[in-house]
Amino acid sequence: MSPTKKRHSRYDPSSEDFRKEDFPFYWLARVHGQYTQNMERLLKKVDLDVARWRVLWILNQNGQSSISEISTHAIAKLSTITKIVYRMKEDGLIDTAQSTEDGRVTQVFITPLGLATIERMQGVTSELFKRSFAGLTESQVERLNRTLETVFHNLESF
Numbered sequence: 001m002s003p004t005k006k007r008h009s010r011y012d013p014s015s016e017d018f019r020k021e022d023f024p025f026y027w028l029a030r031v032h033g034q035y036t037q038n039m040e041r042l043l044k045k046v047d048l049d050v051a052r053w054r055v056l057w058i059l060n061q062n063g064q065s066s067i068s069e070i071s072t073h074a075i076a077k078l079s080t081i082t083k084i085v086y087r088m089k090e091d092g093l094i095d096t097a098q099s100t101e102d103g104r105v106t107q108v109f110i111t112p113l114g115l116a117t118i119e120r121m122q123g124v125t126s127e128l129f130k131r132s133f134a135g136l137t138e139s140q141v142e143r144l145n146r147t148l149e150t151v152f153h154n155l156e157s158f
C-alpha cells in the first residue's frame with residue numbers, strides 16, 4: 001500500500017484503519033449538532049427557532065428572495081420552507097408578493113417587525129458566535145470556510 005493511501009485510509013469508513021475521530025464528517029456532525037442545540041436554547045428566549053432564524057438572516061442579507069432561493073440557502077426542502085414562510089407571515093415577521101417577472105414565483109421580504117426581531121436575535125446569539133471561533137485567527141476562519149466550501153461543492157456535484 002502506498003504511503004498516501006495508507007495515510008488517508010483512516011478517513012475512509014470502509015477501511016480497517018478507520019477511526020471516527022479522524023473522520024471530518026464526524027466532527028461536522030458534532031459541531032452542527034452542538035451549534036443547533038445552543039441556538040435552539042438561545043432563540044427560545046425570543047420565541048424563535050433555528051429555521052425562522054435562517055429565513056430572517058437570508059432575507060436580511062438578500063433584501064428579498066423567492067421561497068425556492070430561501071430553500072436553497074437554508075438547505076431545507078421547499079415544502080418545509082413554504083410552511084415556515086407562511087407561518088412567519090402570519091406572525092408579521094415577513095410578507096410575500098407575487099413576482100412581477102414570473103407570476104408563479106412568490107417573493108418574500110422582511111417586515112419592520114422582522115427587522116426588530118433580528119436585533120433581538122443578535123442580542124441573544126452574539127456571544128455564541130464569538131465563543132464558537134475563540135482561539136482562531138481571522139485567516140484560520142477564512143481557511144475553514146474555503147475548505148468547507150470545497151467539500152460542499154464536491155458533494156454537490158456527486
